[in-house]
Amino acid sequence: MKAYHHEGRVAAVLLFPAAAALFVFYYYPIAQSAIYSVYDLRYTTDWLEAPFVGFGNYAVALTQPEFWSAFRFTALFTVGAVFLDFWIGMIFAAATFWVHRRMRALLRAIIIIPWAIPNVIQASIWRWLLDTDVGLIGDLMVRSGLVESPPLFLSNQALAMISVVWAYVWKGSAISAIFLMAGLATVPHELHESARIDGAGPLRRFFSVTFPVILPTIFVTLLFRTRDALRVFDMIFGLTQGGPGNATETLSTFTYKVYFSFNRYGEGSAYAIITFLVIFAVSAVYLRQVSHRFHARA
Amino acid sequence: MKRPVLYLVVLFGVASLAFGAGSGESSGDAEESVTVTIGYNRFLESSFGEGPAPLEVIRDEVADQYPDINVELNIMPDDTSGMRDAIAVWMNAGDGTVDIYGIDSPWVPEFGRAGWALPLNNRIPSLSRNYSENGLDTFSYDGSILGVPFWGSVSGLYYRTDLLEEYGFEPPQTYDDLIRIADEITEDRSELTAFTWPGANEESLVMVFSDFLHGFGGSYVDSDGAFAFDSEEAVEALSFMKRLIDEGYTPEQTTSWRGEESRRRFVEGNAIFTWHNSDLVIWLDDPERSEIVGNWDFITPPAQPDGEAVSISGGFAFGLNPHSDNPDAAEAVLEVIASMPVQKGFAMAWGPVQYYNGLYEQEEVLEANPNADRITDVVENSISRPPSTDYTELSSILQEEIHTALTGGKTPREALEDATDRIERMK
Numbered sequence: 001m002k003a004y005h006h007e008g009r010v011a012a013v014l015l016f017p018a019a020a021a022l023f024v025f026y027y028y029p030i031a032q033s034a035i036y037s038v039y040d041l042r043y044t045t046d047w048l049e050a051p052f053v054g055f056g057n058y059a060v061a062l063t064q065p066e067f068w069s070a071f072r073f074t075a076l077f078t079v080g081a082v083f084l085d086f087w088i089g090m091i092f093a094a095a096t097f098w099v100h101r102r103m104r105a106l107l108r109a110i111i112i113i114p115w116a117i118p119n120v121i122q123a124s125i126w127r128w129l130l131d132t133d134v135g136l137i138g139d140l141m142v143r144s145g146l147v148e149s150p151p152l153f154l155s156n157q158a159l160a161m162i163s164v165v166w167a168y169v170w171k172g173s174a175i176s177a178i179f180l181m182a183g184l185a186t187v188p189h190e191l192h193e194s195a196r197i198d199g200a201g202p203l204r205r206f207f208s209v210t211f212p213v214i215l216p217t218i219f220v221t222l223l224f225r226t227r228d229a230l231r232v233f234d235m236i237f238g239l240t241q242g243g244p245g246n247a248t249e250t251l252s253t254f255t256y257k258v259y260f261s262f263n264r265y266g267e268g269s270a271y272a273i274i275t276f277l278v279i280f281a282v283s284a285v286y287l288r289q290v291s292h293r294f295h296a297r298a
Numbered sequence: 299m300k301r302p303v304l305y306l307v308v309l310f311g312v313a314s315l316a317f318g319a320g321s322g323e324s325s326g327d328a329e330e331s332v333t334v335t336i337g338y339n340r341f342l343e344s345s346f347g348e349g350p351a352p353l354e355v356i357r358d359e360v361a362d363q364y365p366d367i368n369v370e371l372n373i374m375p376d377d378t379s380g381m382r383d384a385i386a387v388w389m390n391a392g393d394g395t396v397d398i399y400g401i402d403s404p405w406v407p408e409f410g411r412a413g414w415a416l417p418l419n420n421r422i423p424s425l426s427r428n429y430s431e432n433g434l435d436t437f438s439y440d441g442s443i444l445g446v447p448f449w450g451s452v453s454g455l456y457y458r459t460d461l462l463e464e465y466g467f468e469p470p471q472t473y474d475d476l477i478r479i480a481d482e483i484t485e486d487r488s489e490l491t492a493f494t495w496p497g498a499n500e501e502s503l504v505m506v507f508s509d510f511l512h513g514f515g516g517s518y519v520d521s522d523g524a525f526a527f528d529s530e531e532a533v534e535a536l537s538f539m540k541r542l543i544d545e546g547y548t549p550e551q552t553t554s555w556r557g558e559e560s561r562r563r564f565v566e567g568n569a570i571f572t573w574h575n576s577d578l579v580i581w582l583d584d585p586e587r588s589e590i591v592g593n594w595d596f597i598t599p600p601a602q603p604d605g606e607a608v609s610i611s612g613g614f615a616f617g618l619n620p621h622s623d624n625p626d627a628a629e630a631v632l633e634v635i636a637s638m639p640v641q642k643g644f645a646m647a648w649g650p651v652q653y654y655n656g657l658y659e660q661e662e663v664l665e666a667n668p669n670a671d672r673i674t675d676v677v678e679n680s681i682s683r684p685p686s687t688d689y690t691e692l693s694s695i696l697q698e699e700i701h702t703a704l705t706g707g708k709t710p711r712e713a714l715e716d717a718t719d720r721i722e723r724m725k
Contacts, residue, residue: 043412045390066720132551133559155498155553157707243499244553245702260383262691262724263390263412 030276036269043263050266057270067271069246070254077165077250078229084169085225086218089176093184094206096177108181115174123238126167130154130239157247160240164248168235172228176221183217184210216290223286230279251275332627333368334360336616337385337396339376341648347580348666349646352448356643359634367627372396378501382690389414392621397628398635401445401617403436407687410439415617417442422633429636433653436682437615445615446636448644450651451575452609453505454676455600456582458570460593461490470600471607473513473538476571480547483570493542495573496560497552499701504693505610506573507700508683510535512608513601518684525684527696528711528718531605536703536710543704553704565589573599575612576676579669580649596672598679611680613651651677688724695720 037057039050061067092111096104114122129136130153138150153163187210195205211218233252236242242249242257249257255275259268336342342353349355357369372395374381382405388395389412401409409415418425425434425443437445457469465483470476480492496502511517516531526532542548552560557574564572565582567589579596582588601607616635622628634640641654645663650670657663658670686692695717703713 043390064723132554150551152550152554152705155551155705157702157705241499243698243701244705245499245707246698247702247705247707257694260386261379261694262688263386265390 030273033269033272033276036265037273039266041265041269045265053266057267058274060267061270061274066246066249067254070249070251073161073248074230074232074250076161077168077232077248078226080165081168081172081229081232082222082225084165085172085176085229086222088169088173089221090180092173092177093180096181097184111174111177113174114171115178117171119171119234120238122167122171123235126163126170127154127239130163130167154240155244157244160244160248164236164239167239168229168232171235172225175228176225179217179221179224180214183214183221186217187213219286219290223283223290226286227279227283230282231275251278331366331368332624333370334397334624334627334631335370335372335395336631337372337374337381337388337399338614338616339381339400340373341376342371345647346577347647347649349643352640352644352647354643355640355647356631356635359637359639360631363634364627364630367631369631374400378402379690379694385414388619389621394619394621394623397619397622397624398616398632399619400614401437403611403613403615404683404689404693406437406439406444407685408689409617410442410444411687413620415444416620417444418446418618418632419443421618421629422446422636424633425636428638428655430653430655436611436613445617446632447613447615447653448635448641449648450611450613450653451577452611452651452673452676452680453509453573453575454596454598454609454673456564456572456574456578456594456596458564458567458590458593459595460590461487461570469595469597470571472600472602472605473510474602476600477547480570489568491549491563491569492547493571493573494548494555494560494563494569495552496555496557497539497543497548497701497704498554498556499697500556501693501697502557503700504683504696505612507536507539507696508610508681509573509599509608510539512681513599513605514538515602515604515606525718525721527721528714532714533711536700536714539700540704540710553701564594576651576673577649579672580667583669596669596676598676607679609676609680611677611682691724692721695724 035047036045038052038054039047040053040056041047041050044050092107096107096111099107117125128134130138132138132150132152132155135150135153138147138153141147142150151159153159191209191213192205195209200208231252232250233256236248236250236253237256240248242253246254251271252275255268255271258264258271262268336353336356343351345351353369353371360367360369374384381400382402385396385399387393389409401415419442425446429447433447433450434443436450437443437447455470461483462469462479465479465486467475467479467482470479476493484490484492495506497506508518511527511532514531514535516529516535517526520526520529543550543552561572561574561578563569564574565578565588576596582594583591585591598607598609616632618625618628618632638654638657641652641657642660642663645652645657646666649667650658650673658667664670683689684692684696699708699713699717699720702708703710707713708716
């Protein structure tokens with residue numbers, strides 16, 4: 001009993017720095033945003049002196065067409081990015097198990113490289129690659145005879161949407177692959193062997209054996225990737241800044257604009273809280289699914 | 299049992315000692331000298347003319363007058379929106395990271411309203427004596443001078459004098475003239491681009507649109523003082539901009555071009571006309587940087603018969619951070635920046651326009667700016683950008699909607715109606 005208490009104290013002491021950081025960098029800003037969101041704050045964050053408007057900022061936020069436009073694109077972006085992210089990541093992860101052992105480490109290193117590059121740097125790289133005047137991709141397309149002039153990747157509305165999804169997936173699929181590699185490593189080899197002896201082909205083995213075993217990992221992967229896609233900021237800001245027009249504006253870039261560029265701190269905080277609630281709700285659904293799967297197994 | 303707590307205390311103690319030692323060192327330095335930080339983009343370290351970079355001149359002058367003050371540059375984004383957002387964050391947080399910072403002319407009402415720049419009327423009384431009224435008015439809000447002007451510019455139309463002469467044309471007075479000239483020259487010289495302008499989703503687009511708006515007879519506000527960006531004239535202006543792209547007078551890439559990309563074809567001799575700020579005049583005759591030496595001129599952009607030919611003014615001033623940690627030293631440096639030697643340094647390095655009285659009567663300055671007289675007429679036709687205490691938001695809305703129209707997301711009418719509606723709602 002005494003040892004138990006001792007361990008509890010050690011745990012508390014060790015957890016304290018992380019808990020403090022979590023409070024300072026996560027919960028405090030959320031609480032602060034929640035407070036700001038019910039005050040009319042412009043050019044100042046001195047909420048004690050500002051008029052209280054209750055849910056007025058939320059009412060304004062939810063009636064702005066620009067907000068709904070950002071909401072729609074964020075939803076579209078999330079669905080497209082997470083879908084591609086997941087399946088490309090799955091192919092990468094599975095490939096590391098298909099190749100010869102000597103190749104495995106090299107392939108894993110190649111997969112991990114995009115993950116290691118910071119988002120802002122990646123946005124700059126993609127901005128250059130997709131540039132209409134000096135971009136490598138447009139130039140290759142012209143040289144190979146696919147097009148007469150380089151496509152307007154970042155200033156054509158449809159192409160810009162596809163470009164930001166693709167640039168995001170380039171890194172995202174690496175992150176998904178890392179998660180899924182861990183999941184695939186847990187699949188017992190015997191199950192595959194039994195299925196093979198029973199005559200199951202590779203696809204059947206994947207969907208009937210591998211997939212059910214790694215389902216909790218899949219949910220966790222999807223949870224993280226969906227959450228990241230819903231709050232995407234740096235890739236969009238670095239690549240298109242929400243343009244052309246506001247075609248690639250996401251909830252985060254829109255919130256940033258209202259808060260930092262327009263100095264509408266109350267209204268911007270309301271957008272931030274709404275974004276937080278959207279992510280929270282989606283995460284809750286995923287977590288419930290994960291929990292359900294685990295309980296079902298237990 | 300108490301060991302973990304003890305470890306933690308020791309850890310914090312060591313960390314505190316380490317940080318304490320560090321800060322002690324800097325405070326020791328601070329007693330000997332004071333550092334004043336200027337927040338501006340990298341160009342403060344560059345010269346486009348004959349003189350040294352302005353930062354060098356500032357440092358030399360400050361060192362002469364105040365040997366105990368060091369001047370540092372905090373390099374801010376080239377993009378004015380990025381620069382403005384960074385300043386807004388600092389000001390709102392009461393942060394003294396920069397003591398002096400650049401203020402773009404359209405930010406003045408906004409910064410004045412928010413109290414983000416200290417009034418200079420009493421701090422630097424020589425300003426009203428030494429500077430032109432026009433220059434000080436540009437950077438004043440409610441009677442308070444908020445910045446020391448150091449660079450001004452006006453937008454205008456650059457054209458190729460050799461090509462127009464060769465084909466027997468006078469400089470275009472109307473946009474119809476410009477199209478006619480472009481048609482005839484490009485029919486013969488198809489490799490040439492007719493007209494380039496920055497069409498990316500950024501501040502320059504508002505300036506370009508403002509020129510077209512007035513050129514087609516529109517204005518920022520109607521007779522009741524309400525914003526009139528959805529007037530028939532405005533729709534006509536934006537439709538003309540779209541037509542330029544659709545019919546190939548302007549390359550379709552223009553919707554991703556900022557100033558630098560836009561002027562490139564003109565400077566390389568591959569375009570007949572380009573819209574740009576006046577700052578090219580200092581180096582367009584430099585054979586190392588330009589292919590059109592002696593073959594260009596700069597005029598006020600054209601206007602249709604019912605329109606008004608205007609150029610759009612801009613420029614930067616240095617303001618004083620109300621939250622500066624070294625207000626006295628910052629004020630002293632700002633006073634040095636406001637003096638003739640530094641203003642002359644800007645004129646020698648960056649070219650016209652500076653607002654210091656008598657600057658352009660000096661032989662050395664005139665020698666360094668042989669094309670200064672070319673912008674005189676353009677400056678006389680200059681107007682400011684749409685006035686608003688919420689200029690950043692207004693500009694952002696205009697940029698978004700105009701860019702949406704240019705990239706085919708909305709018709710010009712829809713885009714301008716939406717812009718006006720959003721600007722109305724912004725109140």
